[in-house]
Structures are given as structure tokens and as C-alpha cells.
Amino acid sequence: MTTNWKNWISEYGLFLLVAICLISLWEWVVVKGMVPSFIVPSPSKIWHALVENIRLLMIEHVPATLYEVLIGFGISLSGGLLLGIGMYFSKVLEKILYPFLIISQTIPLIAISPIFIMWFGYTIWSKVAVTILIAFFPIVVSTYDGLKSGGQEYRELLMTMGANRWMIFKKVQLPMALPSILSGVKMSVVYSVVGATIGEWLGASEGLGYFSRRMSSNLQADAVFAAIFLLSLMGLLLFLCITFIEKQILKKKLR
Amino acid sequence: MTEVIGLSDLSILRIKNLSFSFNGKSKPIFYQLSMDVKAGEFVSIIGPSGAGKSTLFKLINGLLEPDEGEIQIKGNKSGSRLGSVGYMPQKDLLLPWRTVLENVILPCEILKEDWRKKMPVIQEWLSRFDLSQYENAYPDELSGGMRQRIAFLRTLMTGRDLLLLDEPFGALDSMTKRNMHRWLLGLWGELKKTVLFITHDLEEAILLSDRIFLIKDGRVYERKVHLARPRSTEQIYHSELIEMRKELEKLIHHDN
Numbered sequence: 001m002t003t004n005w006k007n008w009i010s011e012y013g014l015f016l017l018v019a020i021c022l023i024s025l026w027e028w029v030v031v032k033g034m035v036p037s038f039i040v041p042s043p044s045k046i047w048h049a050l051v052e053n054i055r056l057l058m059i060e061h062v063p064a065t066l067y068e069v070l071i072g073f074g075i076s077l078s079g080g081l082l083l084g085i086g087m088y089f090s091k092v093l094e095k096i097l098y099p100f101l102i103i104s105q106t107i108p109l110i111a112i113s114p115i116f117i118m119w120f121g122y123t124i125w126s127k128v129a130v131t132i133l134i135a136f137f138p139i140v141v142s143t144y145d146g147l148k149s150g151g152q153e154y155r156e157l158l159m160t161m162g163a164n165r166w167m168i169f170k171k172v173q174l175p176m177a178l179p180s181i182l183s184g185v186k187m188s189v190v191y192s193v194v195g196a197t198i199g200e201w202l203g204a205s206e207g208l209g210y211f212s213r214r215m216s217s218n219l220q221a222d223a224v225f226a227a228i229f230l231l232s233l234m235g236l237l238l239f240l241c242i243t244f245i246e247k248q249i250l251k252k253k254l255r
Numbered sequence: 256m257t258e259v260i261g262l263s264d265l266s267i268l269r270i271k272n273l274s275f276s277f278n279g280k281s282k283p284i285f286y287q288l289s290m291d292v293k294a295g296e297f298v299s300i301i302g303p304s305g306a307g308k309s310t311l312f313k314l315i316n317g318l319l320e321p322d323e324g325e326i327q328i329k330g331n332k333s334g335s336r337l338g339s340v341g342y343m344p345q346k347d348l349l350l351p352w353r354t355v356l357e358n359v360i361l362p363c364e365i366l367k368e369d370w371r372k373k374m375p376v377i378q379e380w381l382s383r384f385d386l387s388q389y390e391n392a393y394p395d396e397l398s399g400g401m402r403q404r405i406a407f408l409r410t411l412m413t414g415r416d417l418l419l420l421d422e423p424f425g426a427l428d429s430m431t432k433r434n435m436h437r438w439l440l441g442l443w444g445e446l447k448k449t450v451l452f453i454t455h456d457l458e459e460a461i462l463l464s465d466r467i468f469l470i471k472d473g474r475v476y477e478r479k480v481h482l483a484r485p486r487s488t489e490q491i492y493h494s495e496l497i498e499m500r501k502e503l504e505k506l507i508h509h510d511n
Contacts, residue, residue, distance in 0.1 A: 157348050160316045161413055162338020163365045171364065175352055 041222035049222035050229065057211065062230060064207040068124055068196040069234070072131025073189055080136050080188070081181070084143025088173070089165070094144070105137050109195075113202040127199030127207070134195035135188040142184025146177030182246045189242050193235040208234075265329070267417050267449045268292040268315065273324035275307075275314060284310055286473045287324070292449060294416065299452045299460035302470035303507060308453045309345070311470065312419045315451070316342045328417060338366075341413040341448075343420045347406040349394040355405055356381070356390040362413040377412070383442065384408050400431040404438075411448070421453045436462060437488045444485060457500050458491050469506055476506060 023043050029035060030042035037045060050057075087094040113130055120126035147169075154172045163171070200209025212227035270290045276283040284307040292298050300308050313319045315326060317336030325332060328339050341362075349358050359377065363370040370377065381387050384404045394402055403423055410418055424432045436459065454460050460467050461480055469476040480499070482490060490496055 153344060153346065153348055154350070156313075156318055157342065157344060158361075158365060159337050160318065160340070160342040161362045161365045167365055171361065172350070175350070 038219055038221055041225055045222045046225040046229065049220070050226040053211075053223060053226060057208070057227070057230060060206055061208045061211045061227070062234070064204075065193075065196050065200065065209065065231070066234065068127040068131060068199065068207065069192045069238070071124070072128045072195060073135055073192040073238075075128070076132050076135035076139055076188055076192065077185065079132075080139025080184075081143055084140045084147065084181075087140070087144045088147040089169075101137060101140055104133060107133070109133065109198055110202075113199065116199075117203045122203050122205060126203060127196050130199035130202070131192050131195035134198075135192040138184040138187040138191065139181075142180050142187075143177065146180030146184075147173050149177075149180070151176050178249065182242070182249070186239060186242045186246070189238045190235045193231060193238065197231055265294050266291050266327075267294045267296075267329055268451070269325075269327040269330075270315075271325040271327075273314065273326065274322050275310065275319070276322060283322075284473060285321075288473065288475055289324075290468060290475055290477075292417075292451065294449050295447070296465050297443065297450045297452065297463055299454055299464040299467045300470060301454060301457065301460050301467060301503065301507070304455070306470045307473070308470055309421055312342065312421055312451070312453065316340050316419060339415065339417075341410040341415040341418040343406055343410040343418065343423055345421045345425060347394070347402045349402060349405055349409075351394055354391050354393060355386055355397070358394065358405055359409050359412055361409060366414075380408055380411065385438075398431075399427055400435060403427065403435065411446075417449045417451070419451045422455065423452070424459065425455065432456075432459070433488055439463065440486050440488065457503050458496075461496050461499050461503075462486065462488065462491055467503065469503065471507065478503065 026040075027042050027044060030037055030040060030045075041049075083097065087097055109130060112133070113126070116126040116129045120129060151172055154176070155168050158168045158172060196207070197209035197212075200207040201213050204210040208227045208231050212224045212231075215221075215223035215227065268291070270288060273285050273288045274283055275285045300311065302308055310319065314321055315328075315336070317339070326336065328336055331339070350361070353361070356377075359381070360370040363373065378387070381390055384407070386401065386404060386408065389397060389401065394405065397405070403426075407420070407423060410420070424435050427435065440463070452460070452463065461482075463486075464480050467478045467480060469478070478499070482493075482496070
């Protein structure tokens with residue numbers, strides 16, 4: 001137990017120390033009046049705003065955002081994996097889809113989201129659409145690149161053993177691509193939170209993005225920061241979830 | 256006794272008038288090359304680097320197709336040769352996420368054989384290869400010599416009669432290599448396989464082989480090794496072996 005604790009300290013101690021120093025400095029600067037508090041509220045004020053709104057945030061806005069994130073991420077994950085694998089197996093599919101994928105990433109989100117609002121209205125699907133547009137890409141690319149890169153010699157070896165494409169995929173390509181796929185998934189889950197927030201900014205009636213926008217038009221910077229804090233916490237927790245799953249999968253694969 | 260006659264007379268590999276060049280246009284690597292390997296033979300293939308030794312293996316195992324000519328394995332002319340020979344490439348290519356045992360049974364998995372049923376046989380081979388204690392270890396925990404033995408055993412597990420070994424001991428230090436020679440010579444009697452063996456090491460070629468093929472400028476020169484079996488690694492100091500080495504060296508380095 002004590003060694004666990006020590007490991008934890010050596011891993012995160014430095015980060016915590018610097019974080020505490022920065023927050024203290026921030027607090028000090030604001031309290032001293034060097035920056036007006038409606039521009040940058042002090043950490044203690046943000047905390048107060050968080051506590052004040054916690055019921056509303058936790059019951060209404062956090063679940064709404066989380067819901068959008070999970071649906072958008074879920075669709076991105078399953079669709080991204082399928083497309084990545086499909087593109088690996090079919091050259092034609094790759095030639096058709098790859099340019100579209102790149103183009104989808106050059107579209108400025110702010111510009112296209114009015115269209116999403118037109119299509120889906122203020123329902124959850126306009127936010128999910130923005131989320132997918134952002135979160136889909138890293139999964140497809142990491143899956144496809146992971147499957148494609150390297151392993152030529154392994155592939156040839158298995159072919160001489162009489163393996164078909166599916167066998168080679170299952171025994172060599174997929175295990176070799178797993179680390180790449182999983183890092184794509186980790187990026188994607190963080191992007192999902194960003195996507196849902198942007199979606200809410202553009203038109204929503206609930207969610208942390210909506211909340212922060214409303215508060216900012218009220219010039220309540222402390223509440224905006226409170227929402228930002230919750231959003232980044234959400235992204236962090238989701239990231240940690242994927243990291244945990246990654247460790248389990250790789251342990252199994254490497255064990 | 257009919258079986259024995261059949262075995263000794265059968266060409267397990269017959270190459271007739273093989274021509275091959277990459278992309279079909281550049282200077283051919285092989286031109287009208289022919290060779291014949293009988294079941295149970297140990298044949299080494301030597302030649303200057305770039306002579307196409309590894310390419311020849313890829314032609315035999317079906318990864319490449321000849322421009323002209325014929326490659327028959329066990330008299331089989333047509334169809335894909337993929338899956339009909341055991342192939343051990345230069346690198347050991349062990350899957351790092353699989354244990355020794357899991358690496359060894361890979362060919363069984365691919366051929367959809369029930370390896371659990373074969374487990375006693377596999378265990379026996381593992382002990383013959385001095386790998387018993389390591390069956391649950393991972394490749395990166397093991398030495399180069401061990402990794403080569405695992406890769407060799409995996410090749411054996413394909414169950415094919417013809418094995419193509421591409422410089423299996425090339426990356427080993429001389430001590431480990433000597434041990435591998437001793438071990439392989441001891442094993443050869445019970446192996447009951449046909450081996451084609453690429454090497455740069457003439458001593459190794461002579462010590463291990465029944466015949467040596469020298470590939471040079473797209474052609475094959477053949478030399479028989481008249482050393483009785485069972486052999487021992489001490490025989491590298493015999494005068495006839497040294498004579499033969501001299502002769503081969505001359506053949507490799509001099510034009511015609």
C-alpha cells in the first residue's frame with residue numbers, strides 16, 4: 001500500500017505541486033486587484049460559483065452533455081472501426097473514402113453547424129453530429145494506419161503457412177494495430193467533449209456548453225469557469241476510463 | 256520396403272528452366288535455372304550476396320511466381336504453392352505478444368488443427384529443442400539462439416516435409432552457432448525432413464549438407480559432400496573439409 005502511495009507521489013507529485021503553486025498565485029493576483037474579477041475570477045470565487053450551481057449543473061447540464069458525448073463517441077467508435085477495417089480490406093473503399101475523410105476535417109465547424117441546426121433542430125442530434133464530425137476522424141485514421149503500417153514480413157510468413165486474409169488480419173494485423181487504434185480512441189474521447197460543447201454553443205437548451213454561454217452573456221465569468229472546470233474534468237475522466245481499458249486489453253494481449 | 260523405395264526416389268522439389276526477374280523487365284535474376292532435391296536431403300545454398308538466394312526461396316514457397324519454367328513440390332505442378340512448404344525467414348519474426356508455446360502452435364492455428372490434441376507431441380518437441388522451461392516465456396526475454404530454435408520449431412510445426420531455412424544462424428555469435436550445429440546434427444536423424452538451407456558460412460554449409468548448390472550469375476553449380484553421417488562438429492578440422500572449403504571459395508570469387 002505504501003509503495004503504491006509512493007509511486008503515485010513520484011508520478012503525479014510534481015504536477016500537483018506546480019498546480020497548487022499556480023492556483024495560489026492566481027488567487028493572490030486576483031485578490032490583490034491586479035486583474036478585475038469579472039475578467040478573471042479568483043479560484044475561490046469559481047469554487048463558490050460551482051457550489052452555488054452544483055445542483056442545477058449535476059442534475060441538468062452535466063447529464064445532458066455527457067449523454068451527447070457518449071452517443072457521439074459511441075457512433076464514432078463503432079463507425080470509425082468499421083470504416084478503418086473496411087478501408088484496410090478494400091482498396092476501392094479506401095480510394096473513395098480517404099479524400100472525403102480529409103475534407104471532412106477541413107470544414108470549419110462553426111460554418112457548418114447552422115446547417116446541422118437546420119437539419120436536426122435543437123434536438124440532441126445536432127450536437128451529436130458536431131461531435132461525430134470531430135471524433136470520427138482520429139479513430140478511422142488510427143485504425144486504418146495501424147492496420148496498414150508494417151507487418152509485411154509477418155504477413156508473408158503467415159501466407160507461406162497457408163493463411164487467408166482474415167487469418168492474417170486476426171492473428172497479426174489486429175494485434176499489431178491495437179496500440180495505434182487505442183491512442184486514436186483516447187484522442188477521440190477527448191475531442192468528443194469538445195465537439196458536444198461546440199454543438200451546445202451553437203444552439204441548445206441544456207448542457208455545460210449552453211450553461212457557459214448563458215453565463216458569459218450575463219458576465220458571470222466565475223460560473224463560466226465552473227462549467228469549463230466540469231468539462232475538462234469530464235474529458236479527463238473519460239480519458240482515464242479509456243486508458244484503464246487499454247491497459248486491460250494490452251495486458252491480455254501481451255500476457 | 257516399397258515405402259522406402261518411394262521415398263528415396265522421389266524428388267520432393269523439382270525446378271525446371273526457371274526464369275525470373277523483378278517487374279519482368281530488368282536483368283533476370285535467374286535464367287533457365289533447374290535443380291532437383293530428393294526427400295530426406297539436406298541441401299545448402301550458397302552464393303555471393305545479391306545472387307538471389309532469398310528470392311529463390313520466395314519463388315519456391317509461392318510468395319513469388321516465376322516468369323517462365325516450373326516449380327514442382329512433391330510432383331505437384333499446378334495451383335498455389337503457398338502453404339505447401341515450411342519457410343523460416345532470416346528474421347525470427349516471433350510474435351512478441353505471444354508466449355513461446357503460442358508462437359510455436361501458430362501454424363496449427365492457421366491450419367485449424369486442434370493443437371490441444373497434439374500437445375504431447377508438441378511438449379516432446381519443446382524438450383528436444385531445449386525449450387521446455389520457457390514455454391510460457393515471451394520472445395523478448397530470450398536469447399538469440401533460443402529465438403532461432405523457437406522459429407525453427409514453428410517452421411517444423413507446419414508439418415511440411417520440405418523446410419526452407421533462410422540463414423537461420425546468420426545473426427548468431429560463433430559460439431552459439433557452433434552449439435546450434437551440434438544440436439542440429441544430433442537432431443537430424445530423427446527429424447525426417449528435407450531441408451534447403453541458405454548460408455554465407457561455407458564451413459556450416461559443408462558440415463551440415465549432403466549437397467551444396469552455389470548460385471552465381473543466375474546459374475547453379477552443384478557439389479556433393481562426401482562425409483558420412485552421423486557427423487560431429489569436430490569434423491570441420493578434417494583435411495577433406497578444408498580442401499572443399501578452399502574449392503568453394505575459389506568458385507564463389509573467381510569468374511567461371
